Amino acid sequence: MCGWIVLLLWVGLVDLSVTQQTDALTWLNYLRNRANGGSYTQNHGNHYISAEAENELVEVECPLECDCPSTYPYAMYCHSRNLQHVPFVPSRMKYVYLQNNRIRGITDGVFDNATGLVWIILHMNQLCSDQISDKIFAKLPKLERLFLHHNQLERLPTGLPRSLRDLRANHNAISSVSATALRGLDRLAELRLHTNTIEDLGSALEPLQSLTILDLRGNRLTKVPENLPPRLSQLYLEHNLISMLPAGFLRERPELRFVRLAHNHLTDDGIPPDTFNVTTLLELDLSHNRLEKIPTMSTRLQNLYLQANRIKEFSVSSFCRVVDMANYSNLRVLRLEANKISPHDVSPKALLCLRKATTIYL
8 A cells, every 4th residue: 555655656646536537447557657758638528548548448348359450440350260259349340350250140239339330241151041130230320341252141131221332142052032132222232142042033133223233143043133223334144044135134224334144055046136236335245155146236345255155157247237447346355266167257347347356266
């Protein structure tokens, strides 16, 4: 006791009101830094705390399993820690990184203290749909990014918040998406569901009025999904079982620029006339299908991939309806290798039609 009295006398006069309002950790840091000539900041009312002590308080609030560096006060790094559960999330957090762990479920209320979360990164875990509480994300009105890829999900979580802009659930075991799963997500701009086992999406995509990127590669789709969002810019449908395309589905989406349909079962009969003769399309991938002729393309198209089909002839009219100095195709890249045509099958008119091409593979 005498030692403390001597220490206080050596430090100098102290405002007793401060001692009554600060906890033990703050008070000890106050004494230590005062003795060492440290600086102070006023924080939380009349509490006086050194910068060093404030950093220590931030670190104390962080879960032991994670890192919460003071240089990034709103981020909590818990990735690659062999975790089996989601740890306590402090209320100030906006970005939580939980990828590459062994988390199987998310219990109710785990995010309730941090309603300002903007990013939740949970890919490469062992998440199962029946171990995620219903509407666990519904209480997060500012959530924009939710990464759930490379897990064991059989369906999308329920009650996703309207604020969501980027949802990734690829590399799971999702076989269907209910009509209500994406309801209310009118701000969602990017949806990645590739490498699942989805056979049909029904009307699930209809609410996504802001969607610009849709990735459905590596599923079991037999047709192009219905009700594709009107603002779609990039559509990825490679490695499915699609044999026919709906008439006019590109004309109804004037912002669609990139379409990839490689590794499907498309035939000439499955493509309606002028399906790809739309001026907005810039890149089209029809490689690794069963086509025997080149479909009619818009002269505005820039990149066309037709390799590994069954094409038997090079038809200039597929690229240019009229061939002269004023009419030509804007194609830069044309791939036709692994078909049944050779350079000898190409008409001299093709040089005039494809004058902008920098790469042609036959």
